Amino acid sequence: MGITERKNKERADLKALILAAARKLFLEKGIGETSIRSIAEAIEYSPATIYLYYHDKDEILHDLHNQGFQELGARMSVLLAVSDPMERLKALGRVYIDFARQNTEMYDLMFIAKAPMNYIEKLQQQEWHEGKQAFEFLTLTVEECISSGRFHGHDAASLSYVIWSCVHGMVALEIRDRCKGISSEDPEVIFKGAFEAFIKVLESF
Amino acid sequence: MGITERKNKERADLKALILAAARKLFLEKGIGETSIRSIAEAIEYSPATIYLYYHDKDEILHDLHNQGFQELGARMSVLLAVSDPMERLKALGRVYIDFARQNTEMYDLMFIAKAPMNYIEKLQQQEWHEGKQAFEFLTLTVEECISSGRFHGHDAASLSYVIWSCVHGMVALEIRDRCKGISSEDPEVIFKGAFEAFIKVLESF
């Protein structure tokens, strides 16, 4: 059946076009300017057409959030080349924080915004694939650190959550402007110092 | 002037009434249901009246955020009774996390939501009084820990930001549902383990 095949392709193409327009708006103007109407206008379709390809806005934002995890995943996978688990762990922190600060809007969507999780919840799907995969990369590295004699008395899962919390906390506070007004010092200086302290803590035990 | 005095009181009373209604809605139904119209309806005034007492919605949410800091501050000030700085620091972590998990909507407003910070920015006021005060309590305690020989090689400001990031990260990831789908284990178990690991890390160096 050549026709249904072509129709399927056309459907997929327009869905991709919608997502691409959403991504462009999202990255250039932020989540606040990424409305269904603005997406529709960008691709010169009516707003209602969007709903023939996506159930709701949350689903679009979830797809964008997935793209973010692909990008973060690509950066993380480079670290597989680092054989020493401790060095890999520190590099992972660096990579994670750099990604967050270079892609604040995307990081916000991935780890702070409610929309992508709303979509997952609606699906009755209680696993967060994308996040879980990234977390498992961390856990694996922490396990290797423990195997090589580090982090005595800790279990990998708990410690991984603490480490993740720590780097997430640093960037989340910055992204949501809780860092700026906290001290008379330059937020950039605070942040730099904090990252060094974080590395120092990792190394010290 | 008895009349202007009474008028001033009436103005203050109605402003307080607006804030009280906003608080009630906010705590009972969440930030999503706290619209200007719903606040107006609750106190049986028109929506436009709200704007005679508040510039915009951000200002109302900023006032609520202030109430949250008063409550958190009250819990923190109890810890002044703990003389050992290390014990005080650990108790501070406990208090902070308990507050966040018992008042998720309020914590979200205080440390995650954009609205209160938008208000502060609009005021051209680059200090976040409420947050700064809470952070200084932490920094002071960390300084005392350092004075008593702990945390060798660290400076108080940087380490304080790391510790804050860590506890904020833990609760922020949980509040925004990034904890649920990360593992097959019960999120509650993960969280409990992580807090224990956090305390263990604090004690270990």
Added chain:
DNA sequence: AAATATACTAAACAGTGTTTATTATTTCCA
């Protein structure tokens, strides 16, 4: 009592996400 200032609101404006009813087009099958 008339003029002025204050308090409040109805209605509108410019948005938002989403749904429904309608129209145009394409595909299918007798």
Added chain:
DNA sequence: TGGAAATAATAAACACTGTTTAGTATATTT
């Protein structure tokens, strides 16, 4: 090949949102 059925797209509406404007009562002052 022509008429029925399926598909694709949309205009318009619905129910919201925060906010502003113009107008109306009420209270105060002169």
